[in-house]
Amino acid sequence: MTTRYLSLNGVAERVGISPTTAKTYSDDGRLPAPDAIIGKEPRITRGWLPETIDAWNAARPGRGGRPRKEPRNEE
Template structure:
């Protein structure tokens, strides 16, 4: 059976607040959901783990261009 993570489970897995995960989702920072049933979205654990490994560290600015 395939197990998908909810936003709350993602927050718990990464040690973040649910509000942070919701904010990331609204801003388009989360990867695309692996499944959608109605209005509910789900992510595979490996999708979230890969995304977490590639995201910038705390306080990193991604909006600045290098000169």
Template sequence: MQRYLSRAEFAERIGVLTGTLSRYKLPEPDAMIGSTRGWTAETIDAWNAARPGKDAGAGRGPSA
């Protein structure tokens, strides 16, 4: 059986609050059950690794 993750599980997997997802252009869902979207872990991980702005500001030193 294939396992699909909900919006809440999507948010948890990428380390943000569920409400934060509305700021992002999420990938197309892998499954729809009625109006409920579901994604595979692989889809979420690939999207998260490629999303623009991820780790923005990483490696910056203190402001001068």
């Protein structure tokens, strides 16, 4: 059975971000470590299992800014 990995473009499509953002996230360590690396520097290809990206996406904080503040009780 062949294992299928997501490329940066696949990651971007799966979580709804641009491919440029996915590359930035990968380069600065915001994406999890890849599950597979093919080739050698400077032309490597990184791959992530869909379940790796799904778990990362479910655990990451809110999108596009700070997490929402809890409403204050004015009692």
